[in-house]
Amino acid sequence: MEIPNLPQLIEQAQRALREESRKRNEFYAWLKEDVKAEFINGHVVMQSPVKERHWTAVGNIHSLLRAYVIKNKLGRVASEKALITLKRNDYEPDVCFWKQEKAAQFTAEQMKFPAPDLVVEVLSKGTARTDRGIKFTDYAANGIAEYWIVNPGKRFVEQYTLDAQTGEYALVGTVIGSDELTAQQVAGFRVPVLSLFDEAANMQALSTILSN
Structure with missing residues (x-):
């Protein structure tokens, strides 16, 4: 508040945000179902192909969460192609979950979705930063x-x-090896961390979910 040129800086920021909003609307008009892209700070970011271990982990996580959430009628789970629209940016997380009160508002033709209750990002060399x-x-x-x-x-x-x-994230813990991962936002969801990476362990965990 002590900067003399604060009004000018605010005006510059407002102009930049208006231009960014214009680009964002162009992004929405351009984006198609077969394109994986995000809009981050005024720029369209295309997503590159990923390694086998990446899509294996994404598939394993999605299958476990989706089965559990559907069985217990807790909400909706999406993988990779769901565009979440936040205040400034748009992302396509690897996996995300919405509780029932949000998911109940979704429509069959909807392409932009509100902030989820849980987001999962699987690291790759190109996305880790x-x-x-x-x-x-x-x-x-x-x-x-x-x-x-x-x-x-x-x-x-x-x-x-x-x-x-x-208003910031706090680390609950780093789950590794034979540990179990317990979700905070998906009530009762608990699986061995190995089931996220190993397909045999994944099938066993999935069987447990479906049989309980």
Whole structure:
């Protein structure tokens, strides 16, 4: 507040945001169902192909969460192609979950979705900086209550929850090896962390979910 040129800086920021909003609307008009892209701070970011261990982990996480959520009627789970529209940016997380009160509002033709209750990002060489940087900050700023950062190479999960007082993420723990991962936002969801990376362990965990 002590900067003499504060009004000019505010005006510049407002002009920049108006231009960014114009580009964002162009992004929405251009985006098609067969394109994987995100809109981050005024720029369209295309998503590159990923390694086998990445899509294996994404598929394993999605299958477990989706089966559990559907069975228990807790909401909706999406993988990779669901565009979440936050205050400034648009992302396509690897996996995300909305509780029933939000999911009940979705329509069959909807392409833009509100902030989820849980977001999962699986690290790759090309996305790690963004997943740990701007997405980490932006997801918290938009009230996404739980965030998992999954490392498929080293087979561990960093689990974060939103601190209501600071508005920032706090690390619940790093889950690895024979540990179990317990979701904070998906009531009762608990699986061996190995089931996120190993397909045999995944099938066993999936069988447990379906039989309980």
